[in-house]
Amino acid sequence: xxxxxxxxxxxxxxxxxxxxxxxxxxxxxxxxxxxxxxxxxxxxxxxxxxxxxxxxxxxxxxxxxxxxxxxxxxxxxxxxxxxxxxxxxxxxxxxxxxxxxxxxxxxxxxxxxxxxxxxxxxxxxxxxxxxxxxxxxxxxxxxxxxxxxxxxxxxxxxxxxxxxxxxxxxxxxxxxxxxxxxxxxxxxxxxxxxxxxxxxxxxxxxxxxxxxxxxxxxxxx
Numbered sequence: 001x002x003x004x005x006x007x008x009x010x011x012x013x014x015x016x017x018x019x020x021x022x023x024x025x026x027x028x029x030x031x032x033x034x035x036x037x038x039x040x041x042x043x044x045x046x047x048x049x050x051x052x053x054x055x056x057x058x059x060x061x062x063x064x065x066x067x068x069x070x071x072x073x074x075x076x077x078x079x080x081x082x083x084x085x086x087x088x089x090x091x092x093x094x095x096x097x098x099x100x101x102x103x104x105x106x107x108x109x110x111x112x113x114x115x116x117x118x119x120x121x122x123x124x125x126x127x128x129x130x131x132x133x134x135x136x137x138x139x140x141x142x143x144x145x146x147x148x149x150x151x152x153x154x155x156x157x158x159x160x161x162x163x164x165x166x167x168x169x170x171x172x173x174x175x176x177x178x179x180x181x182x183x184x185x186x187x188x189x190x191x192x193x194x195x196x197x198x199x200x201x202x203x204x205x206x207x208x209x210x211x212x213x214x215x216x217x218x219x220x221x
Contacts, residue, residue, distance in 0.1 A: 071131045071217075078129030078136055078211075082143045085124020089117040089144075090151040098158045110155065111196045114148050114203030121147060121203070122210030127218040129211070137212020144207035148200050156185045 004013045006026035017023035019030035093113040100107055121144040129136040154175065161173050189197050210216070 073129050073131045073133055073135055075129060075135050075139065078125045078139050081128030082121060082125035082139055085121045086117075086143045086147040088124075089120035090147045092120075093117055093151050094155050094158070097155050098162070101159050101162050109196075109199075111152075111199035112202070113151075114200045115206060116203075117147050117151065118144050118203035118206030119210070122207035123219060125207070125211040126216065127220060130218070132211055132213040132216030134212065134214075137208045140207035140211035141204050144204045148203050152189075152200060153182050153185050156189070157181070 005011060006013055006029055007024040008029040009026065011026045011028070013024070013026055017025075017030075019025055019033070022030060022033070025033070093116060097107060097110045097113065122140045125136055125140040125143065126132055129139070157175055157177075161175070164173060186197075
């Protein structure tokens with residue numbers, strides 16, 4: 001003959017009831033009923049450990065007024081992930097353009113790569129900050145603009161070095177030639193074709209739309 005079992009979890013009942021008002025409960029279920037009446041009973045598993053009753057989900061913790069949990073904007077985290085995203089976006093843009101240039105591909109609209117920078121940096125900042133808003137948007141604007149400014153110089157400078165090599169001229173040209181060379185690159189493109197310079201603005205605009213949209217949540221997370 002099997003010993004009597006708990007009406008809630010099926011565990012063997014003790015000789016002395018833990019709760020005189022509920023002698024059909026074991027000690028664990030009686031204690032659980034006192035601490036959390038709404039908690040489902042536990043059932044013994046094959047390993048001897050107790051687990052939640054099958055086919056039941058734990059209660060979701062919510063605020064007393066039923067409002068959704070508040071997500072705070074983490075600016076420092078957004079800065080860290082934004083810096084990482086900026087390095088990836090700038091390196092990717094430079095690598096693709098220079099790789100194609102070395103194969104002899106004529107890239108007239110390489111400036112549109114700023115769109116890719118804006119997408120990566122904006123989503124990177126948003127992932128770290130957890131939530132879109134003014135602070136996230138401002139951070140994405142600064143990081144994407146700085147990334148594009150640096151990448152444009154190195155892309156232009158690298159293309160010039162490749163062109164000199166293809167022409168059989170000396171390749172002993174430094175990649176970095178000071179701030180004056182940077183300003184010359186921007187001034188030269190502005191005088192040559194202002195439309196292409198304006199393409200650079202697409203990146204910061206997209207980054208701000210992604211990270212600065214109030215309440216927007218990241219794709220991952």
